[in-house]
Amino acid sequence: MSKLALVLFLTLLAFSAEAQTYSVTDGRAIRLFEEGENLRYLKRYSEALQKYQAAWERSAVFFEAYQKGVQLLISQSRFSEAEALCLQGKTAVLPQKSQYLVDFSWLLTSIYLKQGRFEEASMEFTRVEIGANEAFRKGDYFLEMKEQVDFIRQQLPLKMTIEKEILPSPLNEFALQYFPVLTADGKQLFFTRRSGTTTSDKEDIFFSQLLLEQGWTLPQSISSKINSSFNEGTCSITADGNFLIFTSCDAPDSQGSCDLYSAEKMEGEWQEPKNMGVRINSSFWDSQPSLSADGRLLFFSSDRRGGLGGNDIWYSVRNADGSWSDAKNLGSPINTPKDEISPFLFFNNETLFFASDGHLGFGGMDIFLSRVSEGGFKEPENLGLPINDQQDQVALFITAQKDYAYYSELSTSPQLKDRAYLYRFKFPEQIDLGEKLTVTEGKVFHAKTGAPISASLSLVSLANDSTRYQFQSESKNGSFIMLYPEWSEAGLYVEKDGFLPKIYNVQRDSIKNVKDLKVELIPIALGEEFVFDNVFFDFDSFELKQESLSSLRRLERFLRVNPSVSILVAGHTDTIGSEEYNLKLSLQRAKSVQFYLETVGISSNRIKVAGMGSREPLLPNTSKANQAKNRRITIEIN
Numbered sequence: 001m002s003k004l005a006l007v008l009f010l011t012l013l014a015f016s017a018e019a020q021t022y023s024v025t026d027g028r029a030i031r032l033f034e035e036g037e038n039l040r041y042l043k044r045y046s047e048a049l050q051k052y053q054a055a056w057e058r059s060a061v062f063f064e065a066y067q068k069g070v071q072l073l074i075s076q077s078r079f080s081e082a083e084a085l086c087l088q089g090k091t092a093v094l095p096q097k098s099q100y101l102v103d104f105s106w107l108l109t110s111i112y113l114k115q116g117r118f119e120e121a122s123m124e125f126t127r128v129e130i131g132a133n134e135a136f137r138k139g140d141y142f143l144e145m146k147e148q149v150d151f152i153r154q155q156l157p158l159k160m161t162i163e164k165e166i167l168p169s170p171l172n173e174f175a176l177q178y179f180p181v182l183t184a185d186g187k188q189l190f191f192t193r194r195s196g197t198t199t200s201d202k203e204d205i206f207f208s209q210l211l212l213e214q215g216w217t218l219p220q221s222i223s224s225k226i227n228s229s230f231n232e233g234t235c236s237i238t239a240d241g242n243f244l245i246f247t248s249c250d251a252p253d254s255q256g257s258c259d260l261y262s263a264e265k266m267e268g269e270w271q272e273p274k275n276m277g278v279r280i281n282s283s284f285w286d287s288q289p290s291l292s293a294d295g296r297l298l299f300f301s302s303d304r305r306g307g308l309g310g311n312d313i314w315y316s317v318r319n320a321d322g323s324w325s326d327a328k329n330l331g332s333p334i335n336t337p338k339d340e341i342s343p344f345l346f347f348n349n350e351t352l353f354f355a356s357d358g359h360l361g362f363g364g365m366d367i368f369l370s371r372v373s374e375g376g377f378k379e380p381e382n383l384g385l386p387i388n389d390q391q392d393q394v395a396l397f398i399t400a401q402k403d404y405a406y407y408s409e410l411s412t413s414p415q416l417k418d419r420a421y422l423y424r425f426k427f428p429e430q431i432d433l434g435e436k437l438t439v440t441e442g443k444v445f446h447a448k449t450g451a452p453i454s455a456s457l458s459l460v461s462l463a464n465d466s467t468r469y470q471f472q473s474e475s476k477n478g479s480f481i482m483l484y485p486e487w488s489e490a491g492l493y494v495e496k497d498g499f500l501p502k503i504y505n506v507q508r509d510s511i512k513n514v515k516d517l518k519v520e521l522i523p524i525a526l527g528e529e530f531v532f533d534n535v536f537f538d539f540d541s542f543e544l545k546q547e548s549l550s551s552l553r554r555l556e557r558f559l560r561v562n563p564s565v566s567i568l569v570a571g572h573t574d575t576i577g578s579e580e581y582n583l584k585l586s587l588q589r590a591k592s593v594q595f596y597l598e599t600v601g602i603s604s605n606r607i608k609v610a611g612m613g614s615r616e617p618l619l620p621n622t623s624k625a626n627q628a629k630n631r632r633i634t635i636e637i638n
Helices: 004-009 017-021 027-041 045-058 063-075 079-093 098-115 118-131 140-158 546-561 579-599 624-630
Strands: 176-182 188-194 203-211 231-237 243-249 258-266 286-291 297-302 312-317 340-345 351-356 366-373 404-410 420-426 437-446 456-461 466-472 479-485 490-495 502-505 516-521 529-531 567-572 607-611 632-637
Touching (some): 063 079, 118 140, 188 231, 312 340, 456 479, 466 479, 490 546, 502 529, 579 607
Parallel strands (some): 203 231, 286 340, 437 516
Antiparallel strands (some): 188 203, 243 258, 297 312, 404 420, 437 479, 456 490, 529 632
C-alpha cells in the first residue's frame, strides 16, 4: 500500500454536509472534541485521544469523535485498537444515523489493508464504492485506494504458497543480521551484522562458508582491512567471490554520509578497500550496491539530486581498464517520484529486483522485478502474495540455481524484540527467471609447467558477439567459476598475454556440465598452434558466417597485442568428398580468414595460409561428432 493511508488518517473524511456541522448538538461533547483537536495539532496524542473518548462517552452517537480516535490510533500503528473502536462507533452510531455507513466502511478498509486482511478490506470497500457520493468517487483519495484494492482483488486468486525457514545455527546468533548475499555456487554467505540493537551500535560485514558435511561455519569478520571502527555493510559480491562492493558510513574519506567502496581478493586475501570516488559517490547517501555476476555492472540506491524521487536506483558500467563510468539514474519505469531501494541484479544479468513504494503494491515497500528486453528495463512486476504483504519488504536475494530466496526479517515476538534473522524460502516456479543457469568450476594452468595462471575467461554469444560473462581465474591456484545459460550457440574464450588463446564451443565441446574444467594455455612460440574454433561456414562453402565474428575479432586483437607474431592459417576437413576437393575447400576457407584479417588492417606479410584437406584429423572420422571437430581452422605461430 502507498503512503495514502497517512494522509487519509489525518484528514477529515466527509461524505455529507452534515459532517461539516458535527453529527451531534451536545455543546459539552463538541467542546471536548475540539479540545482534542487542539491537542492533536500540538502532537499531544495521548491527551487528544482522552478528549475524543470523553466526547463519545458523553454522546454515544458522536461520529466525528470516533472517527478522529480511529485515525489517531491508525497513525500510531495501533490497528487492533483502531478496529475495535471503529466497530464500537459503528454499533453506536448507525442505528440512529445510517448515513455514516460509508464513512465507517472507509475507515475499516484502511485498517484491514494495514493488517493484511485483504478479503475483508475488499468487502468494506465495496460498500464505499456503492454508497459514496459522486464528488468523492472522483477525488484522488478514492481513486488511489480503488486502484490498490482492484490490484489486490486481482492478486488474491494468484496467491502462492511459500514456507520460510530460519537459517540454522551457527548462523543467526547475533542480535541483528540482514542483507544476505551468496556466491554463485552457494558456498559463501555474506551479510551485515550489527553488534547491538540500537542505531549507535556499529555494523560490520561477516561471512560463513557451507561445508559438505558440517554445514555453515561459524560466521566471522570478512577482513580487518574491510571492517573498521566505522560502519560497513550492505555488500554485493561477484559470482566467484573475488570482487566486493560495500557501503561504509562516516569514514574520513567519504563523499557523503554513506559511500560505496570496492575491494578485491588476490591470492585468497582481501586487499585494502578503495572509495569508489566521485563518479559513483556523492555528497548524499549512496548505499545498497548490487553487482552483476561478473562485476562489470553496478546498481545502487541513492537520494542524491537529479533523481525522480526520494531514493532512486542508479547504475554504472565498469570500463575495460577497471575504472567506472559516471553513475546515471536508471529512470522510469523503475524509478518513481517515491522511493526505490535495494536493487538486486539476478545472475542472468537480465532481471532486476528492487523494493519500492512508488509502484502499485500491498504495503509500504514491495519487492518488484523488471526484465531487460530490447536494450531496456520493462514495466516492473509485483512479486505477489505472500512474498509481498502489508509490511515493508526491503530486499531479496535469489540463488543462481533459482532454488532459494534469502532475506532478513525483524522478529515480531515480544520475547525476541529488536532481533533480525536470516531466512530463506523455496523460490516459486511461477515466477519466471528465464533460462536455466549452470554454475561450474575449473582451473587454468601453464601447459608446459603446470603453474596456475590468472587468465581472462569470456562467455560470448556467437550470434551477436556480446559478452555475457567475463571472469578472471585466480593467480594463486588458477581456479575460476563460470555461469552457462541455456544458449543455442556460445563460445568460451580463455586469454592471457604471452599465451595462445584457448577457444571452446560450449555446446559442441559439452563443457557446460564439466564440474572441473582443466584449461591448459600454451606460451607463444614458433611452431605452437591452437584450434581456431567458432569459425563457421555453410556446407560446401568458404564464406564466413556471421557467427564467426566473435573468434575473428579475438584473433585480430591477438595479432595487434603481439605485433611481432606471424601466423599460418590452416584449413582442415573431414573425409567426406574427394581429397582433391577437400584440399581446395580447406584452402579457400583459410583464405577467407586471411581476407578478413587484411580488411581490418593486419599486414598480409604476417599471414600465410594452407589447405590441409583431411590429412590431419584430430579424431577418427567415424561419427558425425568427430567429423564436426575435424572440420576446423588452426592457427600456427610461424
